[in-house]
Amino acid sequence: MDDATLWWVLAGLLVAAELATGTFFLLMLALAAAAGALAAHAGAAFSTQLVTAGLCALLTVGGWAWARLRRRAASPQTNPDVVLDVGQTVQVSAWQPDGTAQVHYRGAQWLAVPSSAHGERHPGPHRIRAIQGNRLVIEPVDHP
Structure with a gap:
């Protein structure tokens, strides 16, 4: 052969x-x-x-x-192809002293944490960046 x-x-x-x-x-x-x-x-x-x-x-x-x-x-928690909630918006009414917020999303109350520890936290619309366990990691929606 x-x-x-x-x-x-x-x-x-x-x-x-x-x-x-x-x-x-x-x-x-x-x-x-x-x-x-x-x-x-x-x-x-x-x-x-x-x-x-x-x-x-x-x-x-x-x-x-x-x-x-x-x-x-690339973390699958931040990938919108894996976690369909990434990129959706939520409304933050008020931030708690511990740096968390309670937001209403998909018919339930969720604990939300900011995506970074820096900067001021303001109420208003926020975008979901990731989901870590039962917490939403959110960032403010930038308005032009």
């Missing part, structure tokens, strides 16, 4: 393993094996095929891991 066939068989086995386990990284490794097969079809030496597959594996797996870390860095 020639080198290209072995690379394609390896790519197929990796795809099958990915389908069985649902591990997306195995698909990246299958792409690397396909790159090795293409290098073999181009007539490259076996060491060049290995380097090609290795570089492709490093770039695809590394790129996927980097993208996942970037996505994970």
Whole structure:
């Protein structure tokens, strides 16, 4: 069996393993094996095929891991695609001395806390920035 066939068989086995386990990284490794097969079809030496597959594996797996870390860095509590309440507005009647407020939202009373400890707290419309447990983290709505 020639080198290209072995690379394609390896790519197929990796795809099958990915389908069985649902591990997306195995698909990246299958792409690397396909790159090795293409290098073999181009007539490259076996060491060049290995380097090609290795570089492709490093770039695809590394790129996927980097993208996942970037996505994970953004807190899901502040992501409006995850928490549909983020971005909605509430009305603050008054702030309590402890820095919290009671707001009426979705038919219930919620404890609201400011998004930052700095600045003065004024009653009025506020936007939900995040939900932490049973507390709304809010910020004032800026009026132009």
